[in-house]
Amino acid sequence: AQSVTQLDSQVPVFEEAPVELRCNYSSSVSVYLFWYVQYPNQGLQLLLKYLSGSTLVKGINGFEAEFNKSQTSFHLRKPSVHISDTAEYFCAVSEEGGSEKLVFGKGTKLTVNP
């Protein structure tokens, strides 16, 4: 069975600073990895996904993530955040060749301060 650990429940940063949201996963098989963003009282929106190929994945809103198989990590980064990036971010994993169910981390609340 897979599991996902988001190492920080809350991350406060100042506007225009860089940010990294950390995600580690555990699985006995190959996986697909996703980052979603959730604004208050809304559903989840896909930021980016890793299925195969290049380990550096670029997503929407200037975010990117790097898949590191040896460290079983998929950290999300942005070089310069905006106030509008304040939201909750979820890392998720699904099993390659599996039923396409997603297992989610508990989320990281990113707060961007002026």
Place this chain on the structure above:
Amino acid sequence: DGGITQSPKYLFRKEGQNVTLSCEQNLNHDAMYWYRQDPGQGLRLIYYSQIVNDFQKGDIAEGYSVSREKKESFPLTVTSAQKNPTAFYLCASSNLAIGNQPQHFGDGTRLSIL
């Protein structure tokens, strides 16, 4: 615009009452999912369905029931057996025909106990 519609946005339940949450999609997706979200807990899978007239239990199915009579609809009933139903409920869908496609989410229903 294609998407997932969840209704109502807010729902109140009396003790001992069953309530049904609606989820409709016009994306022609095969698979549909129901998640429960509690603060600090991430998303947990309740039920999922990959084809009409078939569905599978997720990690926390006790106290919930679903049906999948039409491809576009996947209603969730929260029964009186669910002792702690207060949560944010999210419906999602995905296109299995393409494979490993990300799940698309509705905007959620917030259920509270009166």
